[in-house]
Amino acid sequence: MMECMRAWLMHSYDGIDRLQLGEAPDPVPGEGEVLLQVRFAAINPADAFLARAMYPAKPKMPHILGRDGVGEVVEVGEGVENVRPGQVAGLLRCDVGVTIRGTLAEKVVAPAASLAPVPGGWSEEEMAGAPLTFLTAWQALTQWSDPPSPPGEGSVLLVTGASGGVGVASVLLGKSMGLTVVGLSRSAVKADRLRELGADMVFDPADPGWREKAGGALGKRKVDLVVDNVGGPLFSQVVAMLGYRGRVSVVGRSAGPVPDFNTATLFFKRNRIGGVAVGDYTPESSQAAWEKIVARLAAAGKRPVVDQVFPFEKTIEAFHRLDEGPMGKVVIRVG
Secondary structure: OOOEEEEEEEOOOOOHHHOEEEEEEOOOOOOOEEEEEEEEEEOOHHHHHHHOOOOOOOOOOOEOOOOEEEEEEEEEOOOOOOOOOOOEEEEOOOOEOOOEOOOOEOEEEEEHHHEEEOOOOOOHHHHHHOHHHHHHHHHHHHOOOOOOOOOOOOOEEEEOOOOOHHHHHHHHHHHHOOOEEEEEOOOHHHHHHHHHHOOOEEEOOOOOOHHHHHHHHHOOOOEEEEEEOOOOOHHHHHHHOEEEEEEEEEOOOOOOOOOOOOHHHHOOOOOEEEEOOHHHOOHHHHHHHHHHHHHHHHHHOOOOOEEEEEEHHHHHHHHHHHHHOOOOEEEEEOO
16 A cells, blocks of 8 residues: 655645645655655745746646755665665755655655755754755855855955845855855844844845945945845845946845846946856755855854744745745744
């Protein structure tokens, strides 16, 4: 008799609110794969985009969302040598939750090459929410050189949507790189928390004078790199903050399209804009980047930030919390 697990099933591209808690057959690991009993999963804006057909992947239905998670290895497939049942591990970026079924289920199959142990001192909830956002932030910070490397120490980093998952990761990693970090957040409470995490200054982008205040605080310095999670009307304002050869790493577009962008604003300072895509990571490159990320956080005495942990049955409420704008990551207790 086929064994089944509970899972949040996506039957259409009609959005998160149409997900259904039901049963699906237990997955079976193939060659090079492992079966995890999921303990915690984490959600990302990209999950909601996929659920509305706003993402390139078109997985077979019914699909299961969820790209991040931590679980116990319960079975290994053929050819897996360095992982054994009983180990607890988290997932680095892979096709889980994208083209294959994800972590919003009691069990998930994942490539053994994409597993990573829970770093010392971290909780399982912190590990569940960290990989995708920190790997995204790492790419955003390092993609402008070959081989990839952080901006020069003392450079100015501006992070929009700084209290979100990638925003917090960018603040923490930016400080670990010796950057002067300027965050943008509409919440005074979140602004205080960002300063506690290491942001040198935080401004409210709803304040019409935020650019003048930021410029006054920076003195003669200009912004060298922007990690933009927002897009929308704010985009042109952050481009105006750039100095000569300033760069913008585009991560998200929570505020929608950029209206009436004037490309001439890029000309005379030789500014550049580049997209960020974690899909470019291979298992090998994600492991290498993750090792650097964990080492930097350990040296700085920092850990990922979890906003709230929801029970499995309230996964849709967790997505609504994501829409509200959390401080850090939204995590789901599965097991």
